[in-house]
Amino acid sequence: MASSAIASTPNPFLKQKESCFSTASSSPSFSKKCKRRGSKAVVAVMAPPQPQRPPSSTGSVKRAMTMTEKILARASERSKLEPGENVWVNVDVLMTHDVCGPGTIGIFKKEFGENAKVWDREKIVIIPDHYIFTTDERANRNVDILRDFCKEQNIKYFYDIKDLSDFKANPDYKGVCHIALAQEGHCRPGEVLLGTDSHTCNAGAFGQFATGIGNTDAGFVVGTGKLLLKVPPTLRFVLDGEMPNFLLAKDLILQIIGEISVSGATYKSMEFVGSTVESLTMEERMTLCNMVVEAGGKNGVVPADQTTFNYLEGKTSLNIGPVYSDEQASFLQEYKFDVSKLEPVVAKPHSPDNRALARECKDVKIDRVYIGSCTGGKTEDFLAAAKVFLASGKKVKVPTFLVPATQKVWVDVYTLPVPGSGGKTCSQIFEEAGCDTPASPNCGACLGGPRDTYARMNEPQVCVSTTNRNFPGRMGHKEGQIYLASPYTAAASALTGFVTDPRDFLQ
Ligand code: SF4
Numbered sequence: 001m002a003s004s005a006i007a008s009t010p011n012p013f014l015k016q017k018e019s020c021f022s023t024a025s026s027s028p029s030f031s032k033k034c035k036r037r038g039s040k041a042v043v044a045v046m047a048p049p050q051p052q053r054p055p056s057s058t059g060s061v062k063r064a065m066t067m068t069e070k071i072l073a074r075a076s077e078r079s080k081l082e083p084g085e086n087v088w089v090n091v092d093v094l095m096t097h098d099v100c101g102p103g104t105i106g107i108f109k110k111e112f113g114e115n116a117k118v119w120d121r122e123k124i125v126i127i128p129d130h131y132i133f134t135t136d137e138r139a140n141r142n143v144d145i146l147r148d149f150c151k152e153q154n155i156k157y158f159y160d161i162k163d164l165s166d167f168k169a170n171p172d173y174k175g176v177c178h179i180a181l182a183q184e185g186h187c188r189p190g191e192v193l194l195g196t197d198s199h200t201c202n203a204g205a206f207g208q209f210a211t212g213i214g215n216t217d218a219g220f221v222v223g224t225g226k227l228l229l230k231v232p233p234t235l236r237f238v239l240d241g242e243m244p245n246f247l248l249a250k251d252l253i254l255q256i257i258g259e260i261s262v263s264g265a266t267y268k269s270m271e272f273v274g275s276t277v278e279s280l281t282m283e284e285r286m287t288l289c290n291m292v293v294e295a296g297g298k299n300g301v302v303p304a305d306q307t308t309f310n311y312l313e314g315k316t317s318l319n320i321g322p323v324y325s326d327e328q329a330s331f332l333q334e335y336k337f338d339v340s341k342l343e344p345v346v347a348k349p350h351s352p353d354n355r356a357l358a359r360e361c362k363d364v365k366i367d368r369v370y371i372g373s374c375t376g377g378k379t380e381d382f383l384a385a386a387k388v389f390l391a392s393g394k395k396v397k398v399p400t401f402l403v404p405a406t407q408k409v410w411v412d413v414y415t416l417p418v419p420g421s422g423g424k425t426c427s428q429i430f431e432e433a434g435c436d437t438p439a440s441p442n443c444g445a446c447l448g449g450p451r452d453t454y455a456r457m458n459e460p461q462v463c464v465s466t467t468n469r470n471f472p473g474r475m476g477h478k479e480g481q482i483y484l485a486s487p488y489t490a491a492a493s494a495l496t497g498f499v500t501d502p503r504d505f506l507q
Contacts, residue, residue: 064328066234067301068269071209071323075192083233083332091123092191094221097177098128100196102145107219118153119225125157125186126150127177132442133164136450140164157184167407167440175406175441178202178374182286183408185315189304189322194221198293199374199468205285206312207304207322212293232298233332234269234325235260239276241340246506248384249284250376250466250486252276252337253291254345258355259335266296268332271325276339277302282311283380290375291468294352344501346464347484350472358489361499367461369396369494370475371487372403372439373446376466379412381487382438386418386426388491389433392505397497400435401455403444410441435494448476464493 063080065073073080076087096104108116118124126146131139143161150158159180161173174180178199181187189207193200196218203210213227221227237256257264270292277285285302292300302308304322312320344358371377371385382404389396404410413426421429427438436455445455446467457463457476463483465475470482485493488502495505 064326064330066236066269066325066329066331067207067271067303067323068209068234068299069231069329070325071190071192072229072231074190074321074323075209081231083231085231086228087231088226089192089229091194091221091225091227092188093123093125093181093186093193094218094225095125095127095177095181095186095193095195095197095200096218097126097130097197098132098139098142098146099130100215100218101126101149102142103215104196104218104222105145105149107216108222111219112223116223118155118222121154122156123225124153124155124222125159125181125184126155127159127174127180128161129175129177129180130443130447131449131453132161133167133440133454134450134452136452139450157186159184167410173407175404175409176374176377176443178286178290179378179405179409182206182282182311183315183406185312188312188316188318188320189308190320194218194227199290201292201297201300202286202290202374204289204292204300205282205302206308207301209299209301210289211299230267232267232269234271234329235265235297236271236273236325236331236334238334238336239272239274239339240336241276241338243276243279243339244342246344246488246501246503247339247342248486248488249280249287250484251342251345251489252339253288253294254347254352254355254484255337255342256335257291257295257353258345258347260295260353262294262351262353263296264353265292265298267298268296270295270297270300271331272300272302274337276337278305278307280307281380282307283378286378287375291352294468344486344489344503346489346499347470349470349481349483352468352470352484354470357501358485358492358499359501359503361483362501364483364499365462366398366464366483366493366497366499367459368398368455368457368463369400369490370403370445370455370463370465370467371401371490372405372444372455373465373467374405374443375468376487376490377403377405377409377441377444379409379416381466382409382413382426383416383418384487385491386421386429388488388495388502388505389429389435390418390421390424392433392492392495394495395432395434396494398494400430400433400491400494401445402430402435402438403446403455404438404441406441410438413438433495445475448474464490464499466490
């Protein structure tokens with residue numbers, strides 16, 4: 001679901017700058033205090049001493065700015081800008097998929113004419129991924145509309161699927177759009193990526209300004225390559241400390257959302273820095289940024305570094321221009337976390353901010369486990385789940401569904417050896433543990449989908465899921481209960497039939 005490009009509410013920047021954040025925490029290890037430093041509110045969450053960070057480059061701009069402000073300044077050809085300003089930005093990449101693509105195309109044709117040409121055939125990326133493996137005629141028709149449009153407009157990046165009986169027979173087909181964008185080199189530091197999907201913020205992991213927009217805005221971008229955007233103020237999250245071996249980035253972002261609430265970052269940028277963030281892989285950084293929209297965030301960003309550049313190697317031939325927040329940049333608020341003190345968490349039904357420690361929910365009996373989606377269906381997510389199954393040597397007690405995000409992830413599941421397994425692949429370990437066979441890559445039941453969608457919740461069951469939303473009806477049945485969790489916690493829960501802290505198997 002997409003967010004509006006321009007907030008209709010007054011800019012909250014000035015009003016909130018002087019305020020001090022305060023919420024209750026359900027985690028005993030999660031104490032905090034609020035203190036003033038200049039006009040900036042700082043929330044400290046058991047933070048250790050901070051290492052000196054190297055000064056950031058100011059590039060060609062004249063005023064201290066955050067990463068997000070700098071990207072938008074560059075994209076709008078301005079030397080400086082401030083939060084709250086509305087600026088016309090030049091878009092580097094526009095992504096749409098089978099759910100919103102037909103609407104976007106309809107608006108483009110209505111407003112620009114039946115014979116109009118898109119602004120740039122190489123900057124539009126169209127990815128069928130949501131409702132693919134279904135007999136639903138309207139869902140299938142949506143993909144046909146995308147195909148016709150891409151042919152008509154000679155769109156360079158269309159990741160088509162024609163043979164639904166065997167996804168492997170479709171070499172162009174990728175799978176879930178946000179992971180496909182990363183794997184195909186469309187996520188590049190310093191650029192602007194807009195998409196008709198709220199989790200487009202996933203690409204912020206690359207130091208890109210990436211956000212979801214509606215079909216109307218997307219139709220305008222398709223025709224012009226521009227969009228009017230309000231510059232968001234930035235919240236900075238400093239994550240330091242060694243990450244315990246039972247935590248994953250999903251725990252970090254659920255911890256943060258539980259702290260600031262589902263509206264805590266409304267129309268704000270969320271910038272993630274600190275030694276823990278620097279140590280995260282690109283897939284884990286994606287998990288962090290993917291869920292900023294669950295706190296209302298406009299976008300999330302992680303500064304590009306060698307990890308980013310290594311990931312991008314061989315994926316793009318375009319020049320990349322990363323930018324970094326200035327040392328004197330003004331952040332609306334700063335939150336500090338000592339990650340070494342955190343514990344595995346879940347988000348209980350029916351909100352991503354309904355945080356609880358996994359061990360506090362050990363009496364919650366579950367009916368199924370789902371591992372998949374743009375948030376929790378990446379290669380490392382499956383490796384993490386396999387690690388828990390391997391460590392336990394036991395079989396799952398509830399149906400456990402596995403939906404790789406993309407075709408590449410699916411191949412990894414079947415080919416990559418799991419560390420410490422003597423060469424076994426994830427698929428072998430999943431089979432030995434009694435999980436369902438990994439399904440064809442797509443969004444699957446993350447969004448419910450048509451009734452014949454694989455692993456859709458058609459009954460009012462309780463599910464532990466690595467997805468990003470647990471609203472009523474999100475995975476199908478309106479009375480279903482979804483506990484959002486990391487792949488570690490999901491796998492541990494599958495082994496017991498209850499919500500389970502992964503330390504029960506990993507220590
Ligand atoms: S996997 Fe789920 S959250 Fe991600 S794009 Fe698909 S439906 Fe949306």
